[in-house]
Amino acid sequence: MNIILFEEKEISSTYHIQITDHRAKHIVKVLRSQVGDRVRVGVIDGGRGMAKIVAIKPKFPFSVDLDIQLETTLPEEKPVIDLVLALPRPIMLRRILSQVTSLGVGRIFLIDSQRVEKSFWQASLLQNEQYREHLLIGLEQAVATRLPEVSIYPKFKGFMDELLVKDLDDYSALIVADPAGTNTFSEALRQAGGSLRQGGRVLLCVGPEGGWVPAEVDQFSGCGFSICTIGERILKVDTAVIALHSRIMALREIL
Amino acid sequence: MNIILFEEKEISSTYHIQITDHRAKHIVKVLRSQVGDRVRVGVIDGGRGMAKIVAIKPKFPFSVDLDIQLETTLPEEKPVIDLVLALPRPIMLRRILSQVTSLGVGRIFLIDSQRVEKSFWQASLLQNEQYREHLLIGLEQAVATRLPEVSIYPKFKGFMDELLVKDLDDYSALIVADPAGTNTFSEALRQAGGSLRQGGRVLLCVGPEGGWVPAEVDQFSGCGFSICTIGERILKVDTAVIALHSRIMALREIL
Numbered sequence: 173m174n175i176i177l178f179e180e181k182e183i184s185s186t187y188h189i190q191i192t193d194h195r196a197k198h199i200v201k202v203l204r205s206q207v208g209d210r211v212r213v214g215v216i217d218g219g220r221g222m223a224k225i226v227a228i229k230p231k232f233p234f235s236v237d238l239d240i241q242l243e244t245t246l247p248e249e250k251p252v253i254d255l256v257l258a259l260p261r262p263i264m265l266r267r268i269l270s271q272v273t274s275l276g277v278g279r280i281f282l283i284d285s286q287r288v289e290k291s292f293w294q295a296s297l298l299q300n301e302q303y304r305e306h307l308l309i310g311l312e313q314a315v316a317t318r319l320p321e322v323s324i325y326p327k328f329k330g331f332m333d334e335l336l337v338k339d340l341d342d343y344s345a346l347i348v349a350d351p352a353g354t355n356t357f358s359e360a361l362r363q364a365g366g367s368l369r370q371g372g373r374v375l376l377c378v379g380p381e382g383g384w385v386p387a388e389v390d391q392f393s394g395c396g397f398s399i400c401t402i403g404e405r406i407l408k409v410d411t412a413v414i415a416l417h418s419r420i421m422a423l424r425e426i427l
Numbered sequence: 428m429n430i431i432l433f434e435e436k437e438i439s440s441t442y443h444i445q446i447t448d449h450r451a452k453h454i455v456k457v458l459r460s461q462v463g464d465r466v467r468v469g470v471i472d473g474g475r476g477m478a479k480i481v482a483i484k485p486k487f488p489f490s491v492d493l494d495i496q497l498e499t500t501l502p503e504e505k506p507v508i509d510l511v512l513a514l515p516r517p518i519m520l521r522r523i524l525s526q527v528t529s530l531g532v533g534r535i536f537l538i539d540s541q542r543v544e545k546s547f548w549q550a551s552l553l554q555n556e557q558y559r560e561h562l563l564i565g566l567e568q569a570v571a572t573r574l575p576e577v578s579i580y581p582k583f584k585g586f587m588d589e590l591l592v593k594d595l596d597d598y599s600a601l602i603v604a605d606p607a608g609t610n611t612f613s614e615a616l617r618q619a620g621g622s623l624r625q626g627g628r629v630l631l632c633v634g635p636e637g638g639w640v641p642a643e644v645d646q647f648s649g650c651g652f653s654i655c656t657i658g659e660r661i662l663k664v665d666t667a668v669i670a671l672h673s674r675i676m677a678l679r680e681i682l
């Protein structure tokens with residue numbers, strides 16, 4: 173936890189807050205802070221700053237009183253990559269959500285695919301925004317405050333229909349990672365080079381273990397997606413998501 | 428498991444093998460193979476090919492007889508990146524070893540650093556090459572056969588001394604990832620561009636949680652390493668290793 177995050181509604185009009193949960197425990201046990209120390213803080217989807225510890229109860233139940241001074245009022249800029257992810261196994265999804273949030277993504281679309289095990293859709297993680305805590309872990313790691321927006325599409329077609337109508341124009345580059353892909357990432361990004369340099373956004377789609385089925389690849393292709401090879405080595409989805417995100421970020425910087 | 432791997436000594440002179448362990452279970456339960464089916468196989472640090480199932484016992488204790496036909500005699504080329512890793516927590520090290528092996532690394536140097544918790548050096552994972560099983564998981568995932576070479580240095584100085592005398596000339600680019608870094612990866616790789624295109628190798632050093640201490644960064648710097656920024660977002664070591672490996676691979680392709 174490299175930043176202590178608050179909900180905006182937790183903070184009083186005098187910018188004072190008392191916390192008694194895992195954040196208080198972290199300040200006491202990990203940071204070993206004392207009264208008078210300052211800690212880095214942020215408001216979820218808001219600004220960042222520092223907070224001075226004005227009172228502390230270092231024994232269970234922990235309690236920490238903070239006076240907050242925000243240095244910014246807005247979160248960092250929206251990351252340029254949005255991620256479409258064929259719904260993975262819940263245990264893997266948890267880790268991916270934290271990791272991609274720490275790397276930076278604007279939106280996360282969790283979608284169905286032929287090779288997604290249907291039982292994954294019953295995961296409690298997807299109910300009542302329980303996934304949100306794993307996004308927060310990623311923000312706390314990365315010292316960021318902008319929460320990725322998560323959209324869930326239990327039908328592949330439902331996702332594609334809505335994307336075509338609503339969101340497709342948001343992107344300068346549309347990339348599907350697939351073992352059968354023939355384009356390289358650098359080719360796909362170079363085609364969009366000019367608009368990427370001007371802040372254009374990238375939509376990256378990562379399939380399930382076993383990959384997208386050909387009919388899905390065809391639909392992406394028909395909508396203008398570039399089907400990109402991920403190299404000869406077969407990667408697990410959690411490794412692939414980080415690897416492909418990083419590949420795009422690196423190439424985007426120098427195109 | 429996308430390839431069934433064998434030790435060379437397991438294979439008889441007639442290229443027949445009987446397996447009864449987790450590999451047999453995988454063939455029975457996951458691949459659901461029958462007599463006559465073919466599976467992808469490889470020899471650790473050797474070639475790859477296919478094997479025909481000539482007998483199978485599909486109930487516990489599982490047993491599978493295979494006739495092997497190797498199509499190559501050598502493993503894939505040595506990956507161009509070697510990784511120096513400040514020893515992480517054992518549970519994280521396991522995952523990193525599998526993931527970087529699936530991405531492809533030639534050598535892995537596990538070294539000490541000021542901020543490495545000394546208790547990590549007692550991990551059973553480091554005794555008697557117990558880490559090897561996690562490398563194999565990575566090869567099985569990536570359909571590869573070349574096992575990364577692992578070297579363990581419980582002293583930072585011991586590592587640096589040996590590197591300087593023995594191995595430093597093996598590399599076209601020497602990169603330390605550090606939050607305090609000022610170079611970018613693309614600059615560091617571009618400087619080595621010509622030799623990288625001719626197959627030059629890259630040594631990537633990733634510090635512990637909390638980073639290298641300044642004295643360590645100075646030592647790397649004094650030996651000719653380029654100290655590269657990893658961006659504003661602080662990443663966990665397991666995320667960072669994959670992200671930086673992928674960044675180098677992407678940039679290397681287009682320099």
